[in-house]
Amino acid sequence: MPSVASPVSPARRVAAAVLRRVEDEGAYADRALAGEAARAGLDGREHAFATALAYGAVQRRRTLDHVIARLTRRPPGQLDPPVRDALRLGLLQLIFLDGVAAHAAVDQSVELAKAAGGPGYRLVNAVLRRASREGRRIVEQLDDRTPEGAALRHSVPDWIARMWWESLGPDEARALLARVNQPAESALRVNTLAAEPVAVAAALAGREVAVRPAQLDGRLPGGEGVPDGEGVPGYGGAPGGAAAAVLSLPEGLVADGAFDLRGDPLFADGALLAQSRAAMAAARLLDPQPGERVLDLCAAPGGKTTHLAALMGGSGAVVAVERHPGRAEALRRTCARLRADWTVAVETGDASEPRRDGPFDRVLVDPPCSGLGTLQGRPDLRWRATAESVAELARLQGRILAAGAAALAPGGTLLYVTCTISPDENEGVIEAFLDADPAFALDDLGAELPRLRSRRAPRTLQLLPHRDGTDGFFLARLRRSS
Numbered sequence: 001m002p003s004v005a006s007p008v009s010p011a012r013r014v015a016a017a018v019l020r021r022v023e024d025e026g027a028y029a030d031r032a033l034a035g036e037a038a039r040a041g042l043d044g045r046e047h048a049f050a051t052a053l054a055y056g057a058v059q060r061r062r063t064l065d066h067v068i069a070r071l072t073r074r075p076p077g078q079l080d081p082p083v084r085d086a087l088r089l090g091l092l093q094l095i096f097l098d099g100v101a102a103h104a105a106v107d108q109s110v111e112l113a114k115a116a117g118g119p120g121y122r123l124v125n126a127v128l129r130r131a132s133r134e135g136r137r138i139v140e141q142l143d144d145r146t147p148e149g150a151a152l153r154h155s156v157p158d159w160i161a162r163m164w165w166e167s168l169g170p171d172e173a174r175a176l177l178a179r180v181n182q183p184a185e186s187a188l189r190v191n192t193l194a195a196e197p198v199a200v201a202a203a204l205a206g207r208e209v210a211v212r213p214a215q216l217d218g219r220l221p222g223g224e225g226v227p228d229g230e231g232v233p234g235y236g237g238a239p240g241g242a243a244a245a246v247l248s249l250p251e252g253l254v255a256d257g258a259f260d261l262r263g264d265p266l267f268a269d270g271a272l273l274a275q276s277r278a279a280m281a282a283a284r285l286l287d288p289q290p291g292e293r294v295l296d297l298c299a300a301p302g303g304k305t306t307h308l309a310a311l312m313g314g315s316g317a318v319v320a321v322e323r324h325p326g327r328a329e330a331l332r333r334t335c336a337r338l339r340a341d342w343t344v345a346v347e348t349g350d351a352s353e354p355r356r357d358g359p360f361d362r363v364l365v366d367p368p369c370s371g372l373g374t375l376q377g378r379p380d381l382r383w384r385a386t387a388e389s390v391a392e393l394a395r396l397q398g399r400i401l402a403a404g405a406a407a408l409a410p411g412g413t414l415l416y417v418t419c420t421i422s423p424d425e426n427e428g429v430i431e432a433f434l435d436a437d438p439a440f441a442l443d444d445l446g447a448e449l450p451r452l453r454s455r456r457a458p459r460t461l462q463l464l465p466h467r468d469g470t471d472g473f474f475l476a477r478l479r480r481s482s
């Protein structure tokens, strides 16, 4: 029999397969997408469209299901899963994606439902035709003046919107919620153990990948801490004594749009890796020096471990502790690929246990967290995290911080970092630790980068995706006096 080409575009088929795997198998959307896209052999354009569809439908699930319920008058849970997926994908295109013709969005979802068999395609056709006229208005009418209304409009669980409302205030919380459904910035770090940033930027430009230098702008809109115009490696003293208020990330690059990093020879050579500007700030703010001993608690997959080794110029020692054996093994391979294995010793172990190999000059504590600062790049995370898990994580984070602090030499520096916007896991952990241990004090990072300071604990930093364009990391730097 001659093969019959599917009437559904490859990107939409891949997106539908990802939705199925996320719902049926509890798969992570980013990993399912990588697998399905490779299997289908998607090219760059199709891959970008499949990503927008799959990420968007998973992220905006709550809002899309609200529209489905309005237009079908039944809870989406009562629909056949393939019919519901076809509706979610169709509505996403009609309501939220620019540049997709309405007739294509409707017809392609009808074909997806037909491919699943049964009469459900008729419902898909009727609902999407109505949605092409009314869908945007239904969403625009959702009132985001309360946390619950904003949660429905921007598709997060109520508890996340309430937490951000309380900690950031309504305006900032609404802006953040609007941002968490946008694509994440594509930031890269040049591994200076293997290559020079200028040479890498030139090589990328030769392949028509446009990149720009990376930094974190800590200047207040009013102009506090205006830099002198020079790139300052690390933050701090600009000529004349004024605070630069810009954390420069000389090894960082920001690409205009996504590009196929893993297919690029620079990746295979260990010269380039994906790392957000927020994550790069951690090693930069810890500021390890060549020859020092550094403890890195909770280290896999190793973006920060290898950054520490690179900043130390390959001299000194990093002890990287990771509890999960498979992740520890992957970290060893990453260190070898990035030429950091001379400096880094990976230990499979529990970071909350007391250390016998101290003292260390510097300690990085990057414990497991709820990850709510990374919702743009991890589409299903918002549906996995729970308010209860936050409390449990905060207890573990406190124990790991205490173990790291106990291993620090007098006069040494500790950086506590999370990739979340969750006061109990961030400021709360630091406050409880400082109350219990008078030998430690907070450096005033907020004075150096005032725009980035946390509202609740102004000596610490809380990065915010809508304001800073990068992941929502929390960073606190502690010094041990005795």
Ligand SMILES: C[S@@+](CC[C@H](N)C(=O)[O-])C[C@H]1O[C@@H](n2cnc3c(N)ncnc32)[C@H](O)[C@@H]1O
Binding pocket: 297, 298, 299, 300, 301, 302, 303, 304, 305, 321, 322, 323, 324, 327, 349, 350, 351, 352, 366, 367, 368, 369
């Ligand atoms: C936030 S991630 C670390 C990211 C890493 N520092 C980087 O920059 O790539 C947290 C890591 O801690 C590990 N982990 C969780 N509990 C741990 C524990 N008690 N001891 C050590 N590692 C732990 C997790 O497996 C995970 O790899």
